[in-house]
Amino acid sequence: MTKKTINIILGIIFILFAVMQLNDPDGWLWFVIYIVVAAICIYSNFKSIPKPALWIIILALLAYCGFHFSLFMDYLQTDNKEELFGEMVYEKPYLEGTREFLGLLIAAFGVMYQLKKTKT
Template identity: 70%
Template structure:
């Protein structure tokens, strides 16, 4: 991001909304057994969205975070496929069922993809500000 070229008001508002959403996602994770991990993932993405509105984040750091999110999501991909092969798709909105690990794996897979899209948006801002 060109430090001499500030973000547009629209991009700052979008980043602020993303920041709030990822903070909400982080807080929702606090009742999870692995809450520290998921709170950290969502909270870091929230901070990146907010910080990038005021000061540029280096592109290599954004790429590293994006790749890490995608690699971690790949570990949940088979569970997501298992979920797609089930008949009762509404189960994903219910309680965790220990004999159906694909439910939690699918939720985690989708959450990681949402976080990756948040970082991808930051990369898009970086690219557009360096034209």
């Protein structure tokens, strides 16, 4: 597959991620995060994005990811890993924190992929 095809696929995936967030209480924040990543993936098919800009976005995503790291560690210590894919349980905040941690990590990798082709 070509880089352009992969970027279109990534863009569509992140658009779907964004739309799926709209039912959350903080959905607009996550919608913006995923739409920005989708826009980067699609836009990079037409114009090169400067590496410093990509690095700033990657570092911002990873920094925000760091706020959820302790909740992710709590999740790793649980016995029932399948509950991550179930409904949100307010007594278990590590579930939502883990989902957010993984989503930010995926978004950061989506932007990191753009570094492969960027020349400047």
